[in-house]
Amino acid sequence: MRKVTSIATALLLSVCTSATLSSAAVAAEKCEIDKRQSRAVGQSAAKKVQKSFEAYTENNVDGAIAILLEANANNDFDKAYINRMLGNFYAEKGQMQTAVKYLKSAVEADILGGTDHAATMRLYADLLLQERKFKEAIPYYTKWMAFTCKEDAQVYRRIGIAHSELKEWDKVHQAADKGLALSAEPDKGLYQMKLTAYFNQKQYKNAVKILEKMVPLFQDDKRLWVQLAQFYLMTEDFDRSLATYDLAYKNGFLETEGNITRLSQLLAQKGSPYKAAKIYEKHMKSGLIPESKKTYNILAGFYHNAKELKTAASYYGKAAEAGNDGELYLKQGRLLALDQKYKEAISVLEKSLDVGIENPGEAQFELALAHLTLKQYKSAYKRAVQASKDKKTARSANSYISYIKEKARIHNVAL
DSSP states (O other), rough: OOOOHHHHHHHHTTTOOOOTTHHHHHHHOHHHHHSOOOOOOHHHHHHHHHHHHHHHHOOOOOHHHHHHHHHOOOSSSHHHHHHHHHHHHHHHHTTTHHHHHHHHHHHHTSSSOHHHHHHHHHHHOOOOHHHTTHHHHHHHHHHHHHHHEEHHHHHHHHHHHHHHTTTOHHHHHHHHHHHHHOOOOOHHHHHHHHHHHHTTTTTTHHHHHHHHHHHHTTTTTTHHHHHHHHHHHHHHHHHHHHHHHHHHTTTTOOOOOOHHHHHHHHHHTTOOOOHHHHHHHHHHTSSSOSSSSHHHHHHHHHHHHHHHHHHHHHHHHHHHHHTHHHHHHHHHHHHHHHHOHHHHHHHHHHHHHHHOOOOOOHHHHHHHHHHHTTTOOOHHHHHHHHHTTTTHHHHHHHHHHHHHHHHHHTTOOOO
16 A cells, blocks of 8 residues: 555645655756745635544544545635545555545646645656556656656656556656666666666667666676676677676576576586586586486586586486486487497497487497497497498498408307
């Protein structure tokens, strides 16, 4: 529920609070707000106003409203004044549509004293914004600034929000720029507004420029570091993306599986696959990255690129086991063979065939080579013949069959 106690009190006491007119605003020498004199309600209405205020100070908002509804407003001014009070009270109760109705009547009467009219107009615009009546809210914020001769950063923020909801991105930039020019301190919300607008306009390089301003200003905001790194990726500035991700990681700002994965992938792409593997593995062991077929496969790929064949083979095996995936067993078997672990490779390659792969000839050919290296010519010949029946490996297998036959003949092995 929107609380407007201070506004209601200010209304009843006819005092303009500093919250209504921002200290950051710049006033003109002579304004409409200053020309319009304050005045008191008529005697009959004044009694009701006083009683209503007393009920309000006793936290009896319903009673305060009931008293005002019975008030006899003899002229337009009294009516506008009472409508303003009712608008405030209904807003405090959370009955926004009713509050908007009464505030609209008070604003359109355009008869209240300068301070009261300004405060009413500002609250009316705020409630319109809250009620998602964005087109209606914008002109009243503009009228408020014209009436008070004050430009306010927070008002421009609200105008920017309304334009954002209406997807009027160029107008969002205009409002945010005006607000930033008036802000005594950097306003993260206004910068974020421009960032969102550029993103929706697909102007990613301009979005980068905004983030490059925001990160130094709000260095402790972890989200901004990640956003900057991501936008560098979107603009294919991979070096800056990696540098930003790396710095964010060192500062403890990368707290999700996705961010650690992107950092590791960039490291691998930029020639540091071993570092990528160690970072990814560390966060898998910590539990941030879940252990699954997918993540084991990613980690195996990093170690594979780093030429850490034994470790890569181990993780391919874990990935294969997690997903009962023959293709991953095939990868594991190949790496074991490259690492000269031929007996282990044979066992794993046979498992890939048991689980099933798209082209069995690939495993058969690897098995033929492993058996051949171990001088197991009969098994090598058998696997080579089987590999020759697969279109993908037929040519390679056939080129080895005669060689295996010759080796078997030399060693007196019957095929």
